[in-house]
Amino acid sequence: MSLLDKRILIVTGKGGTGKTTVAAALGLWAARSGRKTLIVECNGTQHVAPLFRQPAKGYTPTILHPNLSSMTITAEEAIEDYVIKQIKVRKLYQLVFRNRVMGPFMDAVPGLHDAVHLGKVFDLSEDDMTDGKPTWDLVIVDAPATGHGLHMLAAPQSLMELTRAGPVYEGVKLVHDVISNPDKTALVLTSIPEELPVNETLELANHLHEADHEIATVVLNEMIHTELPSAEEWNTHKASLLSHADTPVQQAGQLMERWMSRKARQKDAERRLKTLITAPLISLPLLPDRALSFSELQQLSHLLEGGLAKT
Amino acid sequence: MSARIIICCGSGGVGKTTTSAALALSNAINGLRVVVLTIDPAKRLADSLGIEVLGGAPQEIPMADISGSCDAVMLDVEETFEGLIHKFSTSPESAKRILENRYFQFASTRLGGVHEYMAAEKVRELATCGAYDLVVVDTPPSRNALDFLRAPDRVAGLMDGAVMRWMAMPATRSGWRALELGSEAVAKVLGLLVGKETIGEIAQFFDLFRDLWDGFHQRSIEVQTLLASSRTTFLLVSSPAPSARREALYFLDKLSEMKLPFGGFLINRAEAEVVWKPNLQEQLAGIVPTDLASSIVALPSIQNQLAHQHQRSIDALLAAGPSRAKHWVIPDLGRPVNTLDDLVQLGASIPQIEELH
Numbered sequence: 001m002s003l004l005d006k007r008i009l010i011v012t013g014k015g016g017t018g019k020t021t022v023a024a025a026l027g028l029w030a031a032r033s034g035r036k037t038l039i040v041e042c043n044g045t046q047h048v049a050p051l052f053r054q055p056a057k058g059y060t061p062t063i064l065h066p067n068l069s070s071m072t073i074t075a076e077e078a079i080e081d082y083v084i085k086q087i088k089v090r091k092l093y094q095l096v097f098r099n100r101v102m103g104p105f106m107d108a109v110p111g112l113h114d115a116v117h118l119g120k121v122f123d124l125s126e127d128d129m130t131d132g133k134p135t136w137d138l139v140i141v142d143a144p145a146t147g148h149g150l151h152m153l154a155a156p157q158s159l160m161e162l163t164r165a166g167p168v169y170e171g172v173k174l175v176h177d178v179i180s181n182p183d184k185t186a187l188v189l190t191s192i193p194e195e196l197p198v199n200e201t202l203e204l205a206n207h208l209h210e211a212d213h214e215i216a217t218v219v220l221n222e223m224i225h226t227e228l229p230s231a232e233e234w235n236t237h238k239a240s241l242l243s244h245a246d247t248p249v250q251q252a253g254q255l256m257e258r259w260m261s262r263k264a265r266q267k268d269a270e271r272r273l274k275t276l277i278t279a280p281l282i283s284l285p286l287l288p289d290r291a292l293s294f295s296e297l298q299q300l301s302h303l304l305e306g307g308l309a310k311t
Numbered sequence: 312m313s314a315r316i317i318i319c320c321g322s323g324g325v326g327k328t329t330t331s332a333a334l335a336l337s338n339a340i341n342g343l344r345v346v347v348l349t350i351d352p353a354k355r356l357a358d359s360l361g362i363e364v365l366g367g368a369p370q371e372i373p374m375a376d377i378s379g380s381c382d383a384v385m386l387d388v389e390e391t392f393e394g395l396i397h398k399f400s401t402s403p404e405s406a407k408r409i410l411e412n413r414y415f416q417f418a419s420t421r422l423g424g425v426h427e428y429m430a431a432e433k434v435r436e437l438a439t440c441g442a443y444d445l446v447v448v449d450t451p452p453s454r455n456a457l458d459f460l461r462a463p464d465r466v467a468g469l470m471d472g473a474v475m476r477w478m479a480m481p482a483t484r485s486g487w488r489a490l491e492l493g494s495e496a497v498a499k500v501l502g503l504l505v506g507k508e509t510i511g512e513i514a515q516f517f518d519l520f521r522d523l524w525d526g527f528h529q530r531s532i533e534v535q536t537l538l539a540s541s542r543t544t545f546l547l548v549s550s551p552a553p554s555a556r557r558e559a560l561y562f563l564d565k566l567s568e569m570k571l572p573f574g575g576f577l578i579n580r581a582e583a584e585v586v587w588k589p590n591l592q593e594q595l596a597g598i599v600p601t602d603l604a605s606s607i608v609a610l611p612s613i614q615n616q617l618a619h620q621h622q623r624s625i626d627a628l629l630a631a632g633p634s635r636a637k638h639w640v641i642p643d644l645g646r647p648v649n650t651l652d653d654l655v656q657l658g659a660s661i662p663q664i665e666e667l668h
Contacts, residue, residue, distance in 0.1 A: 014324050015322045015324055015558070016322050016324040016325070016550075016552055016555050016558070017324065079504075082504075083500055083503065083504070086503050087499070087500065087503065092499075092500075093500070096499075096500040097500075109504070109505050109509075109513070110417065110418045112504070112505070159505070161417070162414075162417055162505065162509055163505050163506040163508075163509050164506070164508070164509075165506065165508075166502075166506040166507075166508075167503060167506075168503065168504055168505050168506055169506065192324065194324075195649075196324075196328075197324055224613075224617075226613055227606065227609075228606065229602075229603050229606055233600075233603060234603075237598075237599040237600070237603055240598050240599060241595070241598060241599065241607075244598075248587065248588050248591055248594065249591075249594055249595060249598065251585070252587065252591060252595060252607050252608075252610075253607075254645075255585055255607070255610050255611075255614060256606075256607050256610060257645070258643075258645035259610060259613075259614075261645055261646050262645075288620070
């Protein structure tokens, strides 16, 4: 079963490890395969549309490319959506939510903001068009960073524990069941090849495993590929360079040592992620520090596709 | 007088934890009594400090050649919250009732903002206990950290007068406390969202909490005053990575919006440009095989590509910041920072407290 045959893909990882770029590249791949795809950002962030040089339209899906759209969710809009769906009277909603105790009260329910995010994602993935076909074949979530991403995934469970029964319990249970069903939902983790970020990815993977979430793939970003000598060769010769104290020869040796060490760290990161997480690992190159061009994004999406085809 | 406070904020993956530890150690070496607080649930600080497990009580970091002292603390949310409840309760019984309330047990560690609020409280406690000259705070990654700054406000909002009055009204037939004008609608909607029973539990908690309200409110004002005072400095930790820069600017906006004292940028893991002497290849060729010499001579092309990318990123960050903002560039050691010695070495590029004003 291809990654793209799921209904929901959730991309999460440590901050700064390339979640948004990976979500966009996955989206492009899915769109290319003919699937109507929606990328969903959380908490009002709007970084995806600018990657496609399109204006972001907030809570309304904006078309980025044939078959590909994006939108962002805020908890307030998702709550409004949910409540109006339940009580079917907009006026009543306005009456209630203009009440000054509501804001603080909503804040007092742990996990509510996160749960309504996932609830909206669930709704989007279940949404049908008039001809009965799904509006979106695939919904890709650019989820918050590690710690918060975990909270988000745990939020339905959390609300279920708090409410124990009733309509909300039933509602979040539906969401929970879909989010933790590996046939419908897959998790994509992003990381970078440094020790602490990799530790954090492994920790995240552990937590997800304990909560019965399946990790579909791990994307290791920021890999720098260089032609360097083998470790054996370097180890044979490095002492002879480094012993030339305070000379250009020593500096040259030190620089090579840095790059050898970087390469070793990259290899180590790949090895640890591969052995400790039972999911395919795809390595992507370090990207330039500027807005990616469309063709660069497309290249990334091909690398993802190619990387997963091999596994 | 309270201790000086340095709060390190910034997005995840920029080395905040490492930087906070290095900052604490280098100021301790120079004679200050320092404590570093991590509120990040991941026990990463313990890793970098070589301590097995960090607990809620300060632990001394064992170091030779140090004229001050350096302790490390990991925030224990439950313990801190319970401490506050005991402190502000009118009687041990009322404290017990709150601690036994099902909603409190459920929410005390999961509620957005509580974690951060307790961190702010812990900072206050450490800063005013008299045992320290400097408190260094490592905040959680990225935007969550804003909750840390906003937490006292948020909890105050949660428990503010309107909610209190609302909760204090007599119970209605349906069994849960209510309700002003339009309350039937409020009841209906809240019931739909989280169920009536839950609302009842939350209401009971708020009701019990009424007695503690003044204490909490007063305390949150103290915490906020302390965080905004000239005793406190916020440092933005960033790296030359573009995503980190975006996050740093977001923080900068928030700090100025909240009128919090910004002390400067700490830019981690910057790569420096290298230029080889023209005759390097010949020199190397006498020492190592020719192909190895060639690959060393070729290194600057890739090293400098990275260094230039970093420099452009640093320039962009500084250009977007306030004019004449201080900044410290911390070089990449070229290896993971794992030991105390590494932290001390980083400390050389890190500001001492007196440089921050």
